Amino acid sequence: MREVAASPAPRFQDDSLIVIQDSLQPCPYLADQVARMPLQWPQRTYNAADVDAFLAAGYRRSGAFLYRTQCPRCQACEPTRVLVDEYQPSRSQRRVLRRGDRDLEVEVVPAMVDRRHIELFNLHRNQRGLGGELEDIDQMSYRAFLVDTFCQTVEFQIKREGRLVAVAVTDVGHDGVSAVYTYFDPACSRYSLGTYAILKQLQWCRQMAAAYLYLGLYVAENPHLNYKAVYGPQQRLIDGVWQRFDSSGTPPGGGSPQPRQNRV
Structure with missing residues (x-):
């Protein structure tokens, strides 16, 4: 089993990165907060070691760009990673796995887009209130958001009776795998597809x-x-250090973690 004690996050420096946008904006996650998430463009393809490096430094991928939060007066966002070797599903998660494995098919393929992907993405976003006043996404926008990539990117296609009902887009490193974005058919809520997608990604990580x-x-x-707190044990990147939490969201030694949105 790997060592998972708290450890400083490595710095990620790459001469190929170019900052293409860096401005303050309304926070997409918390009301009345100001966010800063500079977009950086890698001018080369990243291998598995590169993916591990940017994930460990707290970066995320959005299309062909990297970003991480650098907000002026808020530190509420905490990059999170599940410790795969130690993770054990809860009783309810095991039920989700059994139900899904009985009725659903899962295939891991290169990230792609077609008419059903667009239909499903918009259905999920609109019915769950995730789009705000945004217009439905089209094929070009979808491709720019999820398919255009600079590293190995796959998708978990989850089907019921041959029909696509969920997609989980995933970046692949060597030590780390990143769940980029998941969407699903709200009509299939009995399968808890968001949970099921994470559980299948965890199984794949072990493989x-x-x-x-x-x-x-x-x-x-x-x-x-x-x-995300229910998938544990996990680590969260806080003040530049990956700190361990159990599946109840409690750090080692007990205590209750405090919201960090007003820290300066």
């Missing part, structure tokens, strides 16, 4: 001998992002 499944940003006060 690939990956140490970490990166789940993106944990934000305690955002209901669309704080669900």
